[in-house]
Amino acid sequence: MGIPFEIVHKIEYFESDMSGKLSLPMILNLAVLSSKTQSDHLGVGQEEHLSRGLGWVILQYDVHIKRRPTVNEVIRIETQASQYNPFFVHRPFVFFDEQNEEIIRVDSIWAMLDIDNRRMARIPQDIIDKYSAERVKQINHIPRPDKITTTDDIIEKNYHVRYLDIDTNQHVNNSKYFEWMQDVLDLDYLKHHEITNINIKYENEVRLGQEVISQVAIADNVTKHRIMVAAHTSAEAIFTWRSV
Amino acid sequence: MGIPFEIVHKIEYFESDMSGKLSLPMILNLAVLSSKTQSDHLGVGQEEHLSRGLGWVILQYDVHIKRRPTVNEVIRIETQASQYNPFFVHRPFVFFDEQNEEIIRVDSIWAMLDIDNRRMARIPQDIIDKYSAERVKQINHIPRPDKITTTDDIIEKNYHVRYLDIDTNQHVNNSKYFEWMQDVLDLDYLKHHEITNINIKYENEVRLGQEVISQVAIADNVTKHRIMVAAHTSAEAIFTWRSV
Numbered sequence: 164m165g166i167p168f169e170i171v172h173k174i175e176y177f178e179s180d181m182s183g184k185l186s187l188p189m190i191l192n193l194a195v196l197s198s199k200t201q202s203d204h205l206g207v208g209q210e211e212h213l214s215r216g217l218g219w220v221i222l223q224y225d226v227h228i229k230r231r232p233t234v235n236e237v238i239r240i241e242t243q244a245s246q247y248n249p250f251f252v253h254r255p256f257v258f259f260d261e262q263n264e265e266i267i268r269v270d271s272i273w274a275m276l277d278i279d280n281r282r283m284a285r286i287p288q289d290i291i292d293k294y295s296a297e298r299v300k301q302i303n304h305i306p307r308p309d310k311i312t313t314t315d316d317i318i319e320k321n322y323h324v325r326y327l328d329i330d331t332n333q334h335v336n337n338s339k340y341f342e343w344m345q346d347v348l349d350l351d352y353l354k355h356h357e358i359t360n361i362n363i364k365y366e367n368e369v370r371l372g373q374e375v376i377s378q379v380a381i382a383d384n385v386t387k388h389r390i391m392v393a394a395h396t397s398a399e400a401i402f403t404w405r406s407v
Numbered sequence: 408m409g410i411p412f413e414i415v416h417k418i419e420y421f422e423s424d425m426s427g428k429l430s431l432p433m434i435l436n437l438a439v440l441s442s443k444t445q446s447d448h449l450g451v452g453q454e455e456h457l458s459r460g461l462g463w464v465i466l467q468y469d470v471h472i473k474r475r476p477t478v479n480e481v482i483r484i485e486t487q488a489s490q491y492n493p494f495f496v497h498r499p500f501v502f503f504d505e506q507n508e509e510i511i512r513v514d515s516i517w518a519m520l521d522i523d524n525r526r527m528a529r530i531p532q533d534i535i536d537k538y539s540a541e542r543v544k545q546i547n548h549i550p551r552p553d554k555i556t557t558t559d560d561i562i563e564k565n566y567h568v569r570y571l572d573i574d575t576n577q578h579v580n581n582s583k584y585f586e587w588m589q590d591v592l593d594l595d596y597l598k599h600h601e602i603t604n605i606n607i608k609y610e611n612e613v614r615l616g617q618e619v620i621s622q623v624a625i626a627d628n629v630t631k632h633r634i635m636v637a638a639h640t641s642a643e644a645i646f647t648w649r650s651v
Contacts, residue, residue, distance in 0.1 A: 175436075176439075176440065176574075177433075177439075177440070177580075177582070181570070181575060181577065183575055186571055188571070189421075192419075192420075195421075196419055196420065323564075325590045326424065326425070326589060326592075326594065326597060327430055327589070327590070329425045331425060342570075345571070346569045346571070348570075350570065353570060371594060372594070
């Protein structure tokens with residue numbers, strides 16, 4: 164369901180981390196790029212929804228990684244708005260390598276934000292119609308990530324929100340949360356573990372000048388994450404890794 | 408002098424800052440992309456010099472900005488290795504917009520690093536020969552940026568080096584210094600000033616896990632910057648801005 168769309172993208176050196184593989188934030192950025200490009204093609208891009216005081220926000224991602232592509236690889240990303248109801252859109256992304264092997268699959272839940280009052284808005288019918296998504300009562304659900312509990316051992320680090328963390332929606336870009344969640348793990352863990360799954364749920368926006376706390380509870384190949392601003396949860400996630 | 412080379416690049420949303428214009432770190436990343444791409448074309452890319460235990464490092468940049476391109480603009484970057492001597496290469500970059508107007512000009516001084524002992528190495532003759540640069544006694548000099556002095560009022564902020572700041576050379580990528588130098592300025596300054604010139608000189612590498620201090624002394628439309636690791640200077644720069 165939904166009009167299919169695709170982009171082709173070459174992985175550049177500045178899109179990789181020290182391993183030479185596509186960085187975690189860039190996985191999201193490239194997924195979002197494919198959906199933005201589709202919206203532009205359909206004539207309902209940023210200019211159109213910003214003119215109505217609306218912006219798309221992502222509420223949840225579920226990312227399955229078979230293999231992260233390396234610098235100079237050319238990948239293809241297929242996407243479509245598959246389902247919608249008046250408040251939510253479900254959008255899958257599939258990343259393929261040059262051998263046409265599926266390497267990354269992302270599910271996502273989107274909503275529209277009223278930019279002035281920072282609240283969720285009803286999705287305009289003429290905008291959603293362009294994508295030919297299936298209208299459903301309830302969109303396909305992404306399970307909520309397991310929470311950090313009071314019995315978990317927590318490691319945490321503080322991060323100051325930087326000027327370049329903020330996007331044109333005037334809040335911290337969703338992809339930056341991955342940087343805080345990954346960076347709190349030590350180098351030894353990151354060198355010996357490769358990411359296979361990320362389920363992240365965004366709860367509250369983070370703004371310029373705020374200080375966030377990135378918390379993690381590690382249990383072998385599973386890490387549970389929470390981003391806090393003071394006593395409020397901004398995002399929760401669960402990462403699954405394989406030993407390398 | 409030097410074989411000319413060019414790349415064409417579309418500015419994507421994740422390469423911009425909140426103003427919707429190409430971010431400062433991305434100016435450097437795109438310049439370096441054009442030179443890496445040329446090196447690959449000439450058969451003396453990363454694989455070749457890494458196999459000899461060598462890596463290119465940039466010692467100094469002088470960046471002149473008429474206009475930063477915005478998201479979705481397609482730019483063209485021309486570059487060449489113009490001059491060399493046994494230890495240094497001078498390489499200019501010129502960015503053009505779709506109307507073929509010059510929008511950004513970058514001068515740069517490069518050297519080769521022995522990756523194991525982290526010292527400068529003699530540039531292998533067979534590698535530099537490929538670029539057909541002019542051999543000179545002394546390469547064109549970039550003036551040293553004015554230093555912060557003891558009479559300046561200094562504002563400073565600490566930054567912890569993050570996992571994603573490190574590149575495949577195992578040190579902080581040169582472009583990240585711009586983030587620290589820009590972020591120490593407050594939002595009000597950044598909203599009312601547009602960058603026109605950056606002269607940056609790198610002194611010492613910064614490594615994972617280190618804490619840097621980003622210092623700035625502001626005098627109207629000129630900001631002098633210093634990045635320190637403990638008592639050692641890692642980089643100095645002078646930025647020039649115009650009021651907007």
